[in-house]
Amino acid sequence: MxxxxxxxxxxxxxxxxxxxxxxxxxxxxxxxxxxxxxxxxxxxxxxxxxxxxxxxxxxxxxxxxxxxxxxxxxxxxxxxxxxxxxFARGERGALRIGMECHPCYQWLLKVVSPYLAAWPDVDVDVKQKFQFGGIGALFAYEIDLLVTPDPLFKPGLIFEPVFDYEQVLVVAGKHRLASASYVEPSQLTGEVLITYPVTPDRLDIYNLFLTPAGVTPKRHKVIETTDIMLQMVASERGVAALPRWLVLEYASKMDVVPVRLGKEGIAKQIFLGARESDVGIDYLKAFIELAREPAAPNGAQSIG
The missing domain is CATH 1.10.10.10 (Winged helix-like DNA-binding domain superfamily/Winged helix DNA-binding domain)
Known part of the structure; x- marks a missing residue:
């Protein structure tokens, strides 16, 4: 040849x-x-x-x-x-999951634990290096599932919504906006906005809230980890945008409060993406079903 x-x-x-x-x-x-x-x-x-x-x-x-x-x-x-x-070793296979959102890792742990118990002959490997490039990784067979709040519907791929969540503003308990029923974009012009290291065009707080209103925050600060981000918010060093359920989990440990973004709020969904040819694989299908379980958090993690 x-x-x-x-x-x-x-x-x-x-x-x-x-x-x-x-x-x-x-x-x-x-x-x-x-x-x-x-x-x-x-x-x-x-x-x-x-x-x-x-x-x-x-x-x-x-x-x-x-x-x-x-x-x-x-x-x-x-x-x-x-x-x-x-197959030669009698094993079922490995499920390689790519993460296209920062806080999703914490949600994933809640799904992986019961999944491993239910499927003892399937290994799970989480690949975070595919953040914000997961569609290519699916097509290249580098991952089997993609966790994303922003699916790109392309031929050969299928995206299953697993649950809904609300993206909210996070402020310190003593912040001037902490008691507000909701915030308007103009109220953030004097705020330091803390986000994950993602370009603004990939952030919901910009795409769905600030940019349409022609508003920019006083300053944009980047922090990689959720824990440090919320410590900064609790210390009144800035505000952030995260899923409501995640904020409520941290609110029991630190002084942070979720506030609705706009009168109607920002509704989002988390999707699991897979190759269309793989959706019939029993252990992959089982993971998607488990991710839909009511035990999963009532809300999920976005890149914003």
Missing amino acids: MLDRIHLAIVQEVDRLGSLTAAASVLHVTQSALSHSMKKLEQQLGTDVWLREGRSLQLTQAGRYLLGVANRVLPQMTLAEDRLRQ
Whole structure:
């Protein structure tokens, strides 16, 4: 066969590492063997895969196409091998979950614990590096489920809503807005808004509340962890926007209060996304059903 798996792996590693030497080391082959393999492929194809520019290699148009194929095909082959090994060991499989929202991890723990008890032969792996890039990870077979409040409905994918939640403003108990029944966008012009490290165009507080009203906060501060964010809010260092249920959980431990965003509030949903071809898999379907259970929090976590 002209094109083999090793060719795809070589192109992928050379693109990632920038040199034949580094790629050869990772792939556990000699540099001369690697070079020979690729030269033979180029001769059979009748086109160059890359060109040398100084000390670096630059992919040609054919090489970039081959890299795209490698990025799509290699994860699927790895997954297939893993699944076949699991079958050989009598195991059901592994459920790889990507997170496209920051506080979702805390909700996920509430679902994973009973799920592992119910499915002892299924492993669960949570991949948080796919925050805000989960659709590509689903298509590339790098994850099996995507937890997201903002689904992108594309052919080949299916998104199941698992529960509703309300996005609210979080303020300190002594804050001037703490007793308000709801807040208007203009009331945040003098506030420091604390959010996760996400661009404003991916934040509900901007998209659905501030930006339509032409309002910006006094300052925008970024904090990575929910605990520190709410400690800052409780210390009157700023305000934040989070799911109501999450705020109520923390309200028992620190002095924070949820306030409705606008008279009607901001209603959202958490979705579990999967490849359409996988929705019939029993252990994947069971996870989605468990996530819908009433025991799940009455509300969920958004990227906002």
